[in-house]
Amino acid sequence: MFVKMVKNDFIRNKIITMTVFVFITMAVILAAGAVTNIGNLIQGISKFQESAVPADITVMHAGEYDQGKIDRFTDQYRDHIAMQETMVLQNIYGSNIHFGQNQTMAGTIQDISFVLQNKNFDFILNLDNEKLDVKKGFVAVPIYFMEQHDLKIGDTITVKSGWYENQFVISDYARDFEMNSPLTSSKRFVINQDDYNEMLKMQAGELEYLIEFKLHENGDAAAVQTAYNEAGLPANGPILEGEIFAIFNSMSDMIVAIVIIFISMLLLVIASLCIRLTFLATIDEDMREIGVMKAMGISRKDIKKVYLNKYRIIAAAAGIIGYLMSFAAVNLLNRNMKLYIASDLSGSLNYILALIAPILVYVMIVMYCKRVLKRIDKISAVEALRSDIMERGKNSFPLLKNKFFSTNIYMGLRDVGKRFRLYRLLLVIFIVCTFIVILPVNIYNTMSSPEFSSYMGIGKQDMRIDLRRTDSITEDFKKLQEELQNDSDIEKFAPYITSSYQVRNAEGSWDYMNIESGDFSVFPLKFLEGRAPEGEGEISLSLANAAKDGLNKKVGDEVTVKTDGQEQKLTVTGIYQDITNGGKTAKAHTSLGVNEEAILWYIVSLDLAEGVDARKKMEYYQNAYSTAQVNDIKEYTQQTLGNIINQMGTVVVGGISVAIIIAVLITALFLRMLLSKDMSQIAIMRSMGLTLKQISHQYMAGTLMVLIFGIIFGVLTANLLGEFLVSLAMSSMGAAKIEFVHIIWQTWLLCPLALIIAVGLTIYISCKVAVKDDLSVVLRS
Known part of the structure; x- marks a missing residue:
């Protein structure tokens, strides 16, 4: 039965x-x-x-290098170190790499290195996760560049640097565990030993070293790093675990x-x-x-x-x-x-x-x-x-007190008030549906916005020019500043120099840290606490550096930095957010000086005068300084976070689709329940002379009011609670206080309008169908 x-x-x-x-x-x-x-x-x-x-442990180093000292250090710490290998990188500027129809890789924010496959560990792989074995005349190109420039296997790239010129056929996509992500600032192209030797002989690229250690299973990474720093071994770049x-x-x-x-x-x-x-x-x-x-x-x-x-x-x-x-x-x-x-x-x-x-x-x-x-x-x-x-609601909303709405609309709104316990279920669902739509939209807009640069440790600016290490980098830096000073198209600019310094950590030993010096009042950062360094002996730290597992400092504390062999105490004036370089960066007043032996890069930030064509100005400075990387801040953000932004775009489309489907289904279910329950009441209204249209308007008015309130509360919840949840998720990356970029016409007009249209049609169809039942049958039941 x-x-x-x-x-x-x-x-x-x-x-x-x-x-x-x-x-x-x-x-x-x-x-x-x-x-x-x-x-x-x-x-x-x-x-x-x-x-x-x-x-x-990976130590990035540029400058003088003695492998013998590294070998002796490795032998001394064999209890911790299983293997050591040094990869020699030949850095080639993007403007020197040609492909397609007279295109180059100029403007990339990535350092490009041509390397040999390692012998013992840190292997670069193909798409089958097999160790790459590149033949002469071929090159394995990082996935990042294959996607960015739409390169295919079988295409060619040509390297032209000084007297060196050679064409390579792309044989593989290169999967690089250490440098895969756009968040890392370097990418490695793998070539054959013969091609590598020729490039090295012709001095095509600037040399840089990756001094790498593979530890035993029970090896102590912190102990090895401390010993390495105290031994004064090469490390004028970051040390990464x-x-x-x-x-x-x-x-x-x-x-x-x-x-x-x-x-x-x-x-x-x-x-x-x-x-x-x-x-x-x-x-x-x-x-x-x-x-x-x-x-x-x-x-x-x-x-x-x-x-x-x-x-x-x-x-x-x-x-x-x-x-x-x-x-x-x-x-x-x-x-x-x-x-x-x-x-x-x-x-x-x-x-x-x-x-x-x-x-x-x-x-x-x-x-x-x-x-x-x-x-x-x-x-x-x-x-x-x-x-x-x-249950019926106990609240009373007399019809005689209605002065603003038509009778049918007022009756619909009155029904919501009298039976709010019933309607609150629908209200919660509309709030949740709106949240599902608005949260991904806010995340996508925030990451796509130029203002997201504030979470990458840089102030809001129109353009940035990065100068990498060359023999003439100091002269180029001075020349660039003079030219910008005399360029009427430039509203303002500020030069910054990043060097590697030894800094005393929380345990009392020395670590290496990248510190950027310059005038940070020109393009100010947003600080979580305090302010930018403005005077002599001042420094600000990124959130990750100031945290307990970093230097364990707060505003007002002192940081000990070693410059020219002398210890210098700097006062922490502020803490800012930064998700780049592992989140561990710092910014100091120019009085700190420059560590000439460990300069990592020069950067000039600038704003253009009103009406100036940014694209033409970028092309001019890119041509004038071929070894520079010239980007507008939007392009810089896109190159760094492009994968995340693209995936969030997919989530936005999916979220909107799911929310609309949910809202339509739930509204149909709710109205079915409500109209079934009210069938006798509907029959009485019809017998009194009310038309089907008038009765439908009552239910449409009440349900649409709940929807509008649900959208308002949903948007507010997505804006406030969403910021908290995203900040919580991003805190481990170095950004603990995310502020959404709100595009008003999207969050308050376009997305709500899509929900209102979808739900409105559902309400109209549901009410129209339900109130048409045979009146005599309903009254007899």
Whole structure:
């Protein structure tokens, strides 16, 4: 009998059953997709790391270098160090690398190095995660440049530097565990030994060294770094630990996965509300049947089973289909992961992890159904057979007091006030749907905005010119400043010099740190605490440097810096946010001086006068200073965060689609429940002479008012709570206080308008269909 009743219920409520089924399937797809994505990321990073065997400690150095001293140090610390290898980089300027139709790589913010494959560890891999073996005349190009310049295998690039000129055929994409991410400022091109020797002989590039150490499993990285610094070994560049490379490689995909998980959690909340709405509609509709079954002596447990079995079947079927479809959804989101980390992301673990979502959704639905079905316990047979027992609101909104709205609109708004406990469910769902739309939009707009540069340790500016190490770099820097001073198209500019200094850490030993010196009042940063260094003996620290696992300093504390062999104490005046260079940077007043032996780069920031064509001005300075990198700040941000921005764009489209579908489905379910409950009242209004149009307007007015309030609260919640959540996620990267860039016409007009149109059409169709039922049948029932 119960099987027949469940079957009849499916047939009777085809539309509502399919609506709930689709919604649960969607929730499972997103939840399983997010879990699978994280599983893929963990698996991919692990396999990538296993194949690449990255260094545990990497020291970047430019200048004089003695391998003998490195070898003796390695032998001295064999208890910690398993292997040591030094990679010699030949740095070539982007303007000297030609491809396509007279195109070059000028303007890239990346340092480009041509290298040989390592012998022992830190291998550069192909797309199958196999160690690259490049033949003479060929080159393996980093994925970053293959994508940025749309290069293909078989294309050619030509290197022209001084007297050196050679054409290479692209043989492979190069996967580089240490320098894969756009967040790292260097990229390595792999060539053959013969080509490398010729390039070295012709002095085509500036030499730089990667002094790398692979530790034993129980090796102490901190002890090795301290000993290395105290030994005074070459290190006029940053010293990086292996963990930072894994963070950089996983960052863009992890951010997307976190956003998807958050949306999935919201969907699970909405799923609960959806089931509640469905049960309220079904129980209200079946009130007399429940009364009959109770009068016949059927137990409450058996009655509940009729309704519960239906949703057990729906949850199980939706879970299976959602589970299978989630793998297709994952493919839309992990393109970046497949390209940069691993080609094959399959594995039994992923299939097992993905099962968590459908099982969780099934258990949640069954448990929630049991909770909602407790309402049946409160229904007596007599009450069920006599009348509608749904609660009515106690508030009174007399029609005579209406002075602003038409009668039908006022009656709709009045209904919301009288039965707010019923409508609040819909309000919460509209708030959540709006949140799902607005949060990814805000994140995308913030990362795409030039103002995001403030989280990269640089002030807001129109352009920046980077000068890299050459024999004439000092002269070029002076010449550039003189030219900018006399250029009427330049409104203002400020030169900055970044050098590597020894700094006393929290344990009392010496670490190397990049410190930028210059006038920071011209292009001011946003500071979390304090201000920029303005006078002699002042320094400001990035958040990661000031943290407990960094220098452990706060505003007013002193930092000891070694300059020209002398210790100098600098007072911390401010703490700012920076997600570049591992988040550990510092800015000092020019009185600190310049460490001439360890200058890393010169930068000039500038603003253009009003009306000046930025593109033409960039081209002029790029041609005038061929070894420079000239970028506007938007392009600089795009090159650094392009992968994350592109993936967030996909999440924005997905979020809007999911939110609209949810809003439409829930609105249809809610109105079905409401109109079913009010059928007798609707029949009475119709018998009194009210037209179908007038009755529909009442329900449309009330539901649209709830929608508008839901959108307002949703946007405000996304703006305020969203900033907190994103700041929490970004704090580990060096940005603990993110302020969204709000594009008003998107967040307050376009996105809300899309929801209003979708929900408005749903309300119109639902009301039009429901109030057309045969009046005589309703009155007789």
